[in-house]
Amino acid sequence: MAGSALIDDLAQRLNESNDRLLALFDLVSVEVRSLDASERIQRIISVAQRLLNADAIAVSGPFPVSTGRVNPDGYCHSEFPDVHDGPAIRVDVGRFSSPFLSPEKKLIGAMSSLISNSVRSHQLHEQMVAQEVVGREHELAAQLAQGVLPSAGDTPSVDGLSVFGETRPAKSAGGDLFTWALVDGGLGFAVGDVSGKGLPAAVLMSTVVNAVNEAFRNQPAAGPETVMEVVNRWVWRLLSEAGMFVTLIIGRFDLATHTVSLVNAGHSPAVFQLPPGEADGGPARRVHATAPPVGILADISPNVWSTRMDEGSVLVVGSDGLTEQMDRHDVMFGEERFDRLVSQVSPVPTAAELGRRIFAAVDLHAGATTQGDDRTLVVLRRGLTHAKRS
Amino acid sequence: MDITTTLVEGRTTLVLNGRFDAHEGPQFEAEFAALSAHLTDPTGGPEGGIVNFDLGEVGFIDSSGLAQLVRCHKALAAAGHQMRIVDMSSAVKVILEMTKLDLVFGTADQPVP
Numbered sequence: 420m421a422g423s424a425l426i427d428d429l430a431q432r433l434n435e436s437n438d439r440l441l442a443l444f445d446l447v448s449v450e451v452r453s454l455d456a457s458e459r460i461q462r463i464i465s466v467a468q469r470l471l472n473a474d475a476i477a478v479s480g481p482f483p484v485s486t487g488r489v490n491p492d493g494y495c496h497s498e499f500p501d502v503h504d505g506p507a508i509r510v511d512v513g514r515f516s517s518p519f520l521s522p523e524k525k526l527i528g529a530m531s532s533l534i535s536n537s538v539r540s541h542q543l544h545e546q547m548v549a550q551e552v553v554g555r556e557h558e559l560a561a562q563l564a565q566g567v568l569p570s571a572g573d574t575p576s577v578d579g580l581s582v583f584g585e586t587r588p589a590k591s592a593g594g595d596l597f598t599w600a601l602v603d604g605g606l607g608f609a610v611g612d613v614s615g616k617g618l619p620a621a622v623l624m625s626t627v628v629n630a631v632n633e634a635f636r637n638q639p640a641a642g643p644e645t646v647m648e649v650v651n652r653w654v655w656r657l658l659s660e661a662g663m664f665v666t667l668i669i670g671r672f673d674l675a676t677h678t679v680s681l682v683n684a685g686h687s688p689a690v691f692q693l694p695p696g697e698a699d700g701g702p703a704r705r706v707h708a709t710a711p712p713v714g715i716l717a718d719i720s721p722n723v724w725s726t727r728m729d730e731g732s733v734l735v736v737g738s739d740g741l742t743e744q745m746d747r748h749d750v751m752f753g754e755e756r757f758d759r760l761v762s763q764v765s766p767v768p769t770a771a772e773l774g775r776r777i778f779a780a781v782d783l784h785a786g787a788t789t790q791g792d793d794r795t796l797v798v799l800r801r802g803l804t805h806a807k808r809s
Numbered sequence: 810m811d812i813t814t815t816l817v818e819g820r821t822t823l824v825l826n827g828r829f830d831a832h833e834g835p836q837f838e839a840e841f842a843a844l845s846a847h848l849t850d851p852t853g854g855p856e857g858g859i860v861n862f863d864l865g866e867v868g869f870i871d872s873s874g875l876a877q878l879v880r881c882h883k884a885l886a887a888a889g890h891q892m893r894i895v896d897m898s899s900a901v902k903v904i905l906e907m908t909k910l911d912l913v914f915g916t917a918d919q920p921v922p
Binding site for chain 2: 661715
């Protein structure tokens, strides 16, 4: 080859090489240019056609795209089964001038991988969008379910009795519940915890609250054991074989006798504190469960616990999210600490302030540790005096 | 959590080892479904209609774990079988006693009548 011809040939090869480098740059840049899968694949095969001098490229699968004359003779093809149980992606590349060399076959493989990844990322994006929509719908449904709980300004007014109730869900779709209602001659109240998490727990929670409220309304003179029986039958029929259950305390404060009575079905113990007097009130007493949670057995017969609430007496009914809250050393708040806390804060004259102090103590214990479970608290305090121990 | 099912001299026992919480739900459900398939086999039912649960090595159980046990209890009862907890760790014992679920599940000491 003459010198000038050699230089021309080298120049031409250099230009081709530069063109190929630019084409390769185009190829790897396609991913970030567009989010539309079909457009991305179209660009990839267009650049690949230039790089390979291919006569035709065809992509089959979720986004079929082709370019050039389609003729299967002598084609090289790659097939990529979709890792997400979708249809396989097949890429066919054809060239009639010469067979593909080994480096070109590698380029075809790389191009096929790029197309497969584009399809996969598109599918993932679609899934994420769908999950986000479902998640928001669940969130909304859970918020609606929470709407059955008494609101902050919905505290019943009972002569000589200070009342507080609040629930703080760990996730917005919580399973803790509380409710109350004025009944014949007093106040009916309930605190419970539905097994499980998420939307199913929130939906069941709202159902139980409605069942309790309905029982308070239909049988306003009934004792807590009767209300529990009614609610258990309702929930048991509803849950059937689902295996969910609800731990529940139902109580009643009688205005005439200043007596509080309650039944505990599988719930963490209620805590009762006598007023601080000469005997200093003594340690807090626990009112343990005497029956399994509602929804498991067709009939349950919890024992009725009852006591007179003299002025300054405090009844605290909480959920296990309070006593089981961990600190940063993985130490639980615990029942003993909870009992001592109730004893310490019981002289606080209002149930609302008492409740706030209990929540604050658990918050302090948790520190930066994530709230592990829903926290619910109902406090009844008789009278407005007694501050000797504060 | 490790789950194994043993069949010794006609006695079916589900042995659990580890934490029993919401994360273990799918694995437990799969194991119990396999066990249930065996129970429905007329040639392979458990001796005396009792399925044993060994919870002696369960260091932690939460309400999700309890709900799984309740599901087992209901499913076994519906199939004409009975659930019995033959061993339990102190952590499980405390929770079962506190919730009174010990009255629901039969135990080795106190079978359900």
